[in-house]
Amino acid sequence: xxxxxxxxxxxxxxxxxxxxxxxxxxxxxxxxxxxxxxxxxxxxxxxxxxxxxxxxxxxxxxxxxxxxxxxxxxxxxxxxxxxxxxxxxxxxxxxxxxxxxxxxxxxxxxxxxxxxxxxxxxxxxxxxxxxxxxxxxxxxxxxxxxxxxxxxxxxxxxxxxxxxxxxxxxxxxxxxxxxxxxxxxxxxxxxxxxxxxxxxxxxxxxxxxxxxxxxxxxxxxxxxxxxxxxxxxxxxxxxxxxxxxxxxxxxxxxxxxxxxxxxxxxxxxxxxxxxxxxxxxxxxxxxxxxxxxxxxxxxxxxxxxxxxxxxxxxxxxxxxxxxxxxxxxxxxxxxxxxxxxxxxxxxxxxxxxxxxxxxxxxxxxxxxxxxxxxxxxxxxxxxxxxxxxxxxxxxxxxxxxxxxxxxxxxxxxxxxxxxxxxxxxxxxxxxxxxxxxxxxxxxxxxxxxxxxxxxxxxxxx
Ligand code: ADP
Ligand code: MG
Numbered sequence: 001x002x003x004x005x006x007x008x009x010x011x012x013x014x015x016x017x018x019x020x021x022x023x024x025x026x027x028x029x030x031x032x033x034x035x036x037x038x039x040x041x042x043x044x045x046x047x048x049x050x051x052x053x054x055x056x057x058x059x060x061x062x063x064x065x066x067x068x069x070x071x072x073x074x075x076x077x078x079x080x081x082x083x084x085x086x087x088x089x090x091x092x093x094x095x096x097x098x099x100x101x102x103x104x105x106x107x108x109x110x111x112x113x114x115x116x117x118x119x120x121x122x123x124x125x126x127x128x129x130x131x132x133x134x135x136x137x138x139x140x141x142x143x144x145x146x147x148x149x150x151x152x153x154x155x156x157x158x159x160x161x162x163x164x165x166x167x168x169x170x171x172x173x174x175x176x177x178x179x180x181x182x183x184x185x186x187x188x189x190x191x192x193x194x195x196x197x198x199x200x201x202x203x204x205x206x207x208x209x210x211x212x213x214x215x216x217x218x219x220x221x222x223x224x225x226x227x228x229x230x231x232x233x234x235x236x237x238x239x240x241x242x243x244x245x246x247x248x249x250x251x252x253x254x255x256x257x258x259x260x261x262x263x264x265x266x267x268x269x270x271x272x273x274x275x276x277x278x279x280x281x282x283x284x285x286x287x288x289x290x291x292x293x294x295x296x297x298x299x300x301x302x303x304x305x306x307x308x309x310x311x312x313x314x315x316x317x318x319x320x321x322x323x324x325x326x327x328x329x330x331x332x333x334x335x336x337x338x339x340x341x342x343x344x345x346x347x348x349x350x351x352x353x354x355x356x357x358x359x360x361x362x363x364x365x366x367x368x369x370x371x372x373x374x375x376x377x378x379x380x381x382x383x384x385x386x387x388x389x390x391x392x393x394x395x396x397x398x399x400x401x402x403x404x405x406x407x408x409x410x411x412x413x414x415x416x417x418x419x420x421x422x423x424x425x426x427x428x429x430x431x432x433x434x435x436x437x438x439x440x441x442x443x444x445x446x447x448x449x450x451x452x453x454x455x456x457x458x459x460x461x
Contacts, residue, residue: 025068240271
């Protein structure tokens with residue numbers, strides 16, 4: 001007797017599992033702008049029908065992304081043969097034609113998830129999943145302290161950092177913490193673009209209802225978190241309204257948490273009163289994590305994805321994505337995706353290099369230790385030989401230690417090998433140099449600037 005087992009397939013699950021894979025493969029922006037917004041409608045002719053929000057989106061997806069979507073969909077769900085992209089007005093037509101049985105077994109159920117009150121915070125962005133290192137521990141501790149002592153410790157908390165260094169992650173960590181521990185607390189979490197839109201609508205609208213809704217949202221909260229506040233720059237009337245919201249909340253000891261890509265005094269065209277308010281609590285920055293922290297972040301992300309990441313590959317990625325954690329995550333996702341597609345785990349530098357060659361090809365090659373020494377030497381108007389040599393005059397010792405520090409931070413070269421390179425110096429000398437510069441960066445503004453300059457030159461060649 002032959003039994004045909006028909007499995008239930010839910011189109012939302014089909015799409016979700018496909019999205020998960022696509023997110024690992026595509027550029028974040030492409031994924032967020034085009035792919036994530038597609039809505040699964042039904043199965044027709046063995047194809048998953050996806051609805052695009054606009055005609056332009058449909059066309060762009062068909063021209064640029066449909067092949068990739070199809071490839072991944074079929075890899076994950078071999079019973080399907082591809083996708084059809086439609087727009088809203090075609091939905092009914094397709095829903096009427098949909099088949100409930102797919103060739104090769106399986107039928108489809110179409111249950112859209114019930115609308116429930118959603119936790120607005122990204123669940124995976126918690127304090128536990130944030131990897132601490134020298135570059136971010138102050139911001140991390142402050143965020144945690146604030147989450148535990150709303151309105152009473154550091155108010156406002158202002159965190160600034162370049163892109164992809166964890167600002168949004170920390171805001172969500174605070175949010176998740178509050179939802180879990182004090183669910184009654186009313187938290188408003190907005191990106192500044194949303195807030196600016198709200199403010200513009202508030203200014204324009206004359207209806208009482210709109211005005212009340214606005215007040216209700218921004219003035220009756222216990223915690224206000226605004227991400228990427230730098231976009232207030234230049235928007236005078238918006239700043240004016242925000243100034244009042246800020247004062248109102250602040251006077252009632254409501255917690256305000258802001259992030260920005262720049263320090264308050266570096267945001268251009270910002271009302272002086274607002275600038276002063278921003279800086280009146282605790283202002284902290286997040287720096288680029290050092291190599292060791294970058295590797296830990298990768299291991300932590302891999303663990304979340306249940307991927308067995310080898311040290312070789314972790315170091316390869318961390319050495320090549322030196323300025324932005326998000327970029328580093330993108331590379332890891334590619335490694336995971338290729339490993340799953342080819343069933344051949346990528347676990348050596350060579351395989352990683354091969355898998356990532358397209359993603360990294362726009363970089364002008366990776367840096368090696370010689371590049372670092374030459375760049376440092378040039379900066380100090382010396383020669384590489386001066387740094388490798390034995391002379392210990394002051395004008396040479398400082399650049400030599402900085403070169404050692406940078407090699408240690410940017411590359412994964414063993415200490416002994418660095419020692420060899422610098423004329424057979426002992427590895428304890430290398431450790432000393434590294435520690436000395438680490439301290440100097442903290443205490444000596446000049447050294448801090450020199451090292452930042454050099455890093456910039458090396459990483460943006
Ligand atoms: P930003 O808002 O500063 O541009 P995000 O908070 O969006 O950056 O971070 C980008 C990505 O990098 C996120 O996936 C985030 O989880 C990750 N990330 C950044 N820093 C860390 C860290 N210290 N530990 C773990 N993940 C991090
Ligand atoms: Mg962000």
